[in-house]
Amino acid sequence: MSPGTETSGRALARRFRELPGYPLEDIPRIKEELRSRGVEVIDLGAGDPDLDVPEAARSALKRAADDPELQGYAFQRGLPAFRESVADFMERRFGRRPDPDDDLLPLLGSKEGIAHFAFTVLDPGDRVLVPDPGYAPYFGGSYLAGAEVERVELRAEHGFRLPPEAIRGAGDGLKLVYLNYPNNPTGACVDRDYLRRAVEACRERDAVLLYDHAYSEVAFDGYRPPGLLDVPGGTDVGIEFHSLSKTFNMTGWRLGWAVGNPTLVRALSRVKSFFDTGAYLPIQAAGAETLDRMDAFLPGHLETLRRRRDAAVEAFRGAGFEAEAPRATLYLWMPVPTDEASEDFARRVLEETGVVLMPGSALGAGGEGYVRAALTVPEGRLREAGRRIGAIL
């Protein structure tokens, strides 16, 4: 081995060495151990749905995979048809059509864009506001870009909404604010007025708003989550991230998009040009088809998830949890029903029942005291999970 490549740790960057573990890191190993002991595991840990990908996506991908024109590098702006379909979707959904050439950028899943966006606006020492608990790439991207991360605890008494006052009151040098509603992990939702106030607070602080809208379509009971295109000045201060993953069960396909302020979108495209060369064009062709034909898929899919949500709420209440039905997302966010720390509780539940729950503390210190259960298995399995856990409480 040449100097610097040995894994002694000395060769690795300080920023790398000080990275915290990624939340789901050791779950696969524990699951394997349980399975090898004959335990039938019910995994409610990751937000990775077990449901079918829309037929429109699968057939379009097969066709596009045979198209010799679609086999090369996609580069950053990708397939014009995908950007057109995204613009049409945004207009149908949020009432305003972004310019498919200037306001939109395809991504290899929204996670990649969210993490890389940090490099477009942050200089070392700049301050960012990160909701806690929250999705790990907010912290990871900012931290790797050398920024000063200020965590804001999402509290039950605020309905798990990050108060716009926290944006106004953040320390000096505030440059970037991460918001995500419908929220992972808390399931919290916001209305247009909240978003308008958050946008206003960012404008006052001259901070960029990164709005993570990965769950924009996973909503129930008639709720339609608002986005940056819905509120005055939203796209002046912000950039929004969307994904096909959760809406269409397409987590493995790695396709999403950024939309919003054209200067920010262009900057992200430039940063990304040093990291990747675009999403496989047949996947973008399939993404276009999926969005164009989503009305044939989404209502039935959301009905399945709603039934799962209701079954899970009943099952976990029956087991002794305080479970609220979220109006959106794939998650129940529940106080730990014992006096154990969330990680100890989740580990005991896994070892004694074979049910994987996400400990709140794995999503940030602000998540301590809670566990998250994902609606990623059928109703019968959710009921079984509740029964198993109820038996050890």
Ligand SMILES: Cc1ncc(COP(=O)(O)O)c(C=O)c1O
């Ligand atoms: C809040 C949030 N944002 C973004 C994503 C990223 O999804 P993807 O990279 O599959 O688009 C996830 C996935 O779990 C998420 O929970």
